[in-house]
Amino acid sequence: EVLGGHYGIPKQEHKHTIEPPCAVCPRRGVCVPKIQCPAHILPGAYNPRCHIDKQHIGICCFTGYSHAAEMEIIPEISKEDIKAVHNISKQRLDSWIKRAELLAKSNIEINQESIHHHVATNKEINELGHGGLMNVFAAQELRTRLAITESDLALAFTGNIDGPFCPLPPTCPAVASKYRRIDGNCNNKQQPSWGAAQTGYERILPPDYRDGVWAFRLSITGSPLPSARDVSSTLLVDGSHPSRSHNLLFMQFGQFLAYDVSAGVLFSTANGTALSCCLADGTHLPIEHQHWACEGIDVSPKDTFYGQFNKRCMNFVRTQLAPSADCSVGYAKQMNGATHYIDLSPLYGSSLKKLQELKVAGGRLKSFHDFGRTLPPLTNRKECLIEKHGAACFDSGDNRGNQIISLTVMHTLFLREHNRIARALSLINSEWDDERVFNEARRIVQAEFQNIVYNEWLPLLLGPKIMRLFKMSSPKGYSSGYNPTVNPSTTAEFAAAAMRFGHSTVDGNIMIPQSSDVVETLPISEVMYQPSRMRFKPFLDRILIGMSWQPMQNVDPLISNSLSKYLFHGGHPYGLDLAAINIQRGRDYGLRSYNDYRKLIGLEPLGFTQYSLNVAKRLALVYHSPKDIDLWIGGLLEKPIDGGLVGPTFAQILADQFTRFKRGDRYFFDYGPDVNPGAFKIGQLLEIKKVTFARIICDNSDHIELENQAPDAFLRADLPGNEPVPCDSPQIPAIDLRIFKDI
Ligand code: HEM
Numbered sequence: 108e109v110l111g112g113h114y115g116i117p118k119q120e121h122k123h124t125i126e127p128p129c130a131v132c133p134r135r136g137v138c139v140p141k142i143q144c145p146a147h148i149l150p151g152a153y154n155p156r157c158h159i160d161k162q163h164i165g166i167c168c169f170t171g172y173s174h175a176a177e178m179e180i181i182p183e184i185s186k187e188d189i190k191a192v193h194n195i196s197k198q199r200l201d202s203w204i205k206r207a208e209l210l211a212k213s214n215i216e217i218n219q220e221s222i223h224h225h226v227a228t229n230k231e232i233n234e235l236g237h238g239g240l241m242n243v244f245a246a247q248e249l250r251t252r253l254a255i256t257e258s259d260l261a262l263a264f265t266g267n268i269d270g271p272f273c274p275l276p277p278t279c280p281a282v283a284s285k286y287r288r289i290d291g292n293c294n295n296k297q298q299p300s301w302g303a304a305q306t307g308y309e310r311i312l313p314p315d316y317r318d319g320v321w322a323f324r325l326s327i328t329g330s331p332l333p334s335a336r337d338v339s340s341t342l343l344v345d346g347s348h349p350s351r352s353h354n355l356l357f358m359q360f361g362q363f364l365a366y367d368v369s370a371g372v373l374f375s376t377a378n379g380t381a382l383s384c385c386l387a388d389g390t391h392l393p394i395e396h397q398h399w400a401c402e403g404i405d406v407s408p409k410d411t412f413y414g415q416f417n418k419r420c421m422n423f424v425r426t427q428l429a430p431s432a433d434c435s436v437g438y439a440k441q442m443n444g445a446t447h448y449i450d451l452s453p454l455y456g457s458s459l460k461k462l463q464e465l466k467v468a469g470g471r472l473k474s475f476h477d478f479g480r481t482l483p484p485l486t487n488r489k490e491c492l493i494e495k496h497g498a499a500c501f502d503s504g505d506n507r508g509n510q511i512i513s514l515t516v517m518h519t520l521f522l523r524e525h526n527r528i529a530r531a532l533s534l535i536n537s538e539w540d541d542e543r544v545f546n547e548a549r550r551i552v553q554a555e556f557q558n559i560v561y562n563e564w565l566p567l568l569l570g571p572k573i574m575r576l577f578k579m580s581s582p583k584g585y586s587s588g589y590n591p592t593v594n595p596s597t598t599a600e601f602a603a604a605a606m607r608f609g610h611s612t613v614d615g616n617i618m619i620p621q622s623s624d625v626v627e628t629l630p631i632s633e634v635m636y637q638p639s640r641m642r643f644k645p646f647l648d649r650i651l652i653g654m655s656w657q658p659m660q661n662v663d664p665l666i667s668n669s670l671s672k673y674l675f676h677g678g679h680p681y682g683l684d685l686a687a688i689n690i691q692r693g694r695d696y697g698l699r700s701y702n703d704y705r706k707l708i709g710l711e712p713l714g715f716t717q718y719s720l721n722v723a724k725r726l727a728l729v730y731h732s733p734k735d736i737d738l739w740i741g742g743l744l745e746k747p748i749d750g751g752l753v754g755p756t757f758a759q760i761l762a763d764q765f766t767r768f769k770r771g772d773r774y775f776f777d778y779g780p781d782v783n784p785g786a787f788k789i790g791q792l793l794e795i796k797k798v799t800f801a802r803i804i805c806d807n808s809d810h811i812e813l814e815n816q817a818p819d820a821f822l823r824a825d826l827p828g829n830e831p832v833p834c835d836s837p838q839i840p841a842i843d844l845r846i847f848k849d850i
Pocket residue numbers: 224358359360361362365366369370371372510511601602603606607608609610612613635685688689692
C-alpha cells in the first residue's frame with residue numbers, strides 16, 4: 108500500500124478517571140455528545156459524564172446548544188470606544204476599495220487560467236461583504252486600543268452596537284408562510300436571519316487567527332505554516348482504493364448536497380469578476396499589485412509536478428465576510444452564499460432574483476428541450492472551458508453546476524422531478540394558479556430530498572451507531588426534535604474540512620457503458636465545465652447505469668490526480684490542486700489545528716510517532732509540530748469508524764452539523780403541524796417517505812437504456828441483494844400524487 112499499510116490511528120485507550128456517569132444531569136443540564144458542548148474544553152469547565160441512552164456516554168452541558176464561540180461579552184468596551192473605531196474602519200474600508208479599483212485598472216499581466224471556480228457576486232452582496240470587512244477592521248482596532256487578549260476575542264463579541272454596517276433584520280409575516288422563503292429568512296421566529304443566504308458560517312470552536320481576528324494562523328513554533336501545496340504533495344498520493352460497498356452515485360449526491368448548504372462567496376472585483384493573485388509568468392503578483400484578498404499558494408521550484416512548468420504561485424482568493432446579524436464586533440465570519448438549510452438551493456437558487464430567472468409558466472422550472480429530452484436551460488455565461496460549436500453550459504440555482512458532468516446529472520434529475528410533480532399537481536388541482544403549483548411542487552421535492560438525505564445517504568455515511576447517538580434516525584410518521592435555540596447554520600469546520608471528505612471519494616474516471624460489452628473510460632478532467640455530452644441522447648441513462656455499478660473511492664489520503672494536479676486545467680498541461688486549496692481554505696476560515704478538534708471530541712491529541720512510520724516521516728517533513736496539522740489532512744489520515752466511511756473527527760463534525768440542519772429547521776419535512784408551518788398531512792408524509800433515490804432515477808431518466816435500477820441507489824449494483832430491478836418493481840416504491848388533491 109502506498110502509504111505503508113495502516114496510515115490510520117491506533118485505537119485510543121480511554122484514560123478517564125472513571126466515576127460513574129450521572130443518571131440525571133444536575134442544574135438542568137442536558138446530556139449530549141462532547142462535540143455539542145464545546146464549552147467543556149474551557150479551563151475550569153465542569154461537565155460530569157452522563158448517559159445519553161443505554162449504550163452511550165455523553166457529558167452534561169449547561170450552555171444549551173450554544174457554542175464556545177459565543178459565550179460571553181467583553182464588558183469594558185464603551186459606546187464611545189465603539190464610535191471611534193467605527194469611524195476608523197469606515198476610512199480603512201474606503202481606502203481599501205480605492206486601492207482595489209486602482210488595481211483593477213492597472214494593466215499588469217495577470218494569470219488568466221483556472222480562475223473561474225467562483226460563486227457569483229453582485230453589488231448587493233459585495234455591499235454586505237463590506238459590512239463584514241468593517242467589522243474586522245473594528246475588531247482589529249479595538250484589540251490594539253484596549254489590549255483585548257486573543258482569548259477574550261475568541262470567546263466574546265461586543266454586545267449589540269449600532270454601526271453603519273448592521274444588516275437590517277428581515278421582515279417576516281405575522282402568520283408564517285407555508286413555504287420556506289427562498290433566501291432562508293423567517294425560519295426561526297426569534298432569530299429570523301438564522302440560516303439565511305449571505306449570512307456567516309457558524310463555528311464549533313473559535314477561530315485560530317494570528318491576530319485573533321482574520322490573519323492566517325502561524326505554526327505553534329511561531330514560524331509560518333508549511334505551504335498548502337507542499338502539504339498536499341507530501342502527504343497525499345494518487346491511487347485507487349475502490350469502496351467495497353458504496354458507488355459513485357453516493358459521491359455525486361454528496362457534492363450536490365454539499366453545495367446546497369455551502370457556497371463560500373469569494374472576494375471579487377467591484378463588477379463581480381474573479382481575482383487573480385498570480386502573474387502570467389507563474390509567479391506571485393508583486394505585493395503592491397495584490398488585492399487584499401489574495402493568499403496565492405506558494406509552489407516550490409522543486410515541486411514534483413508544477414516544478415516542470417515553472418509555476419510558483421497557485422491562485423487562491425479569500426472568502427468574503429458577513430456582517431454579524433446581531434450587529435456585534437468580533438472575529439471574521441465567512442459568508443455563505445447559499446441558504447444553510449437543506450432546501451435544494453442548487454435547484455432553486457438562494458434569492459428571489461435568481462428564482463425569477465429560473466421559473467416559468469405552469470409552476471415549472473425553466474428547461475431546455477433538446478429534441479424531446481428535458482435538460483437544464485442553457486446559459487451564456489462564459490464559464491465552460493472549451494467553447495467549441497455546440498458546447499453547452501447549463502444554468503441552475505448554483506453557478507457550480509457545471510463543475511463536473513456528473514453533478515450536472517444531479518441537477519437534471521431534480522429539475523425533471525420538480526417539473527414532473529408540477530405537471531401532475533396542476534392536473535389534479537386544475538384550479539391552482541401557477542404560483543401555487545410551483546410552491547407545492549417545491550415543497551414536495553424539498554421533502555423528498557431531505558428524506559433521501561436523512562434516511563438513505565447519511566446512515567450510509569455515518570453508520571447506525573452515530574445516527575442513534577445524535578438522534579437522527581427518523582420514525583415512520585412525524586418526528587420530533589425541533590429546538591429553536593439550535594443555530595442551523597453551516598459551520599466553518601464542516602464547510603472547509605469535514606464535508607470535503609468527499610474529495611477523496613472521487614474517481615479520476617467515470618465508466619460509461621456503451622453496449623453490453625463495451626465500456627468507455629471517461630476521464631473526469633475532460634468533463635469539468637464541459638457538460639455538452641449531456642446532449643448526446645443515451646448519455647444520461649448510460650452515466651446513471653455506470654455510476655450505480657462503479658465503486659466510489661474510499662475516504663483516505665489518496666486523492667485523484669484529476670483533482671490534485673489537473674483541476675479545471677482547461678486544455679493547459681496542468682490545473683489547480685484542490686487538496687492544496689482545501690488546506691488553504693481551512694486556514695482562510697481560521698480552522699484550528701486537527702489536535703484541537705480531537706480534544707473537543709474527547710480523543711487524545713496525536714504526536715507524529717503515533718502514525719505509521721511512513722506517514723510520521725512525511726508529516727514531520729512538512730509540519731514543524733503535530734500541533735500544526737491541518738484539520739482536513741488529520742481527518743483524512745484517520746481510519747473510518749465502524750459502520751461509517753470517515754474517521755471519528757469528521758464523523759462527529761458531520762453528525763453535529765446534520766443534527767443542526769434538522770433540529771434548527773422549523774420547516775424540516777417530517778415535523779408535524781405543531782412546529783412546522785408547512786407540515787404535510789400524515790398521509791402525504793407517509794407517501795413522501797417512500798421516495799428513495801432509486802425512485803428519483805427511475806422517474807427522471809430517459810428510459811432509452813435504463814430500464815432497471817438497484818433499489819439501494821447509493822450502493823454498488825453488484826452487491827448481493829442489490830441487483831437492479833425493473834423500475835415498476837415494489838422494491839422501488841412510488842409516491843401516489845393523488846394524495847395531494849386539495850379538497
Ligand atoms: C466530483 C468532483 C468534485 C470537484 C471537481 C469539486 C471541486 C470543488 C471546488 C473547486 C471547490 C472550491 C474549493 C475552494 O475554493 O475552497 C469545492 C468545494 C467543496 N466541495 Fe468539492 N468537488 C467535487 C466533489 C465533492 C464531493 C463529492 C463533496 C462531498 C461529498 C464535495 C464537497 C465540497 C465542499 C463541502 C466544498 C466547500 C463548498 C463551499 O463552502 O464553498 N466536493 N469543491
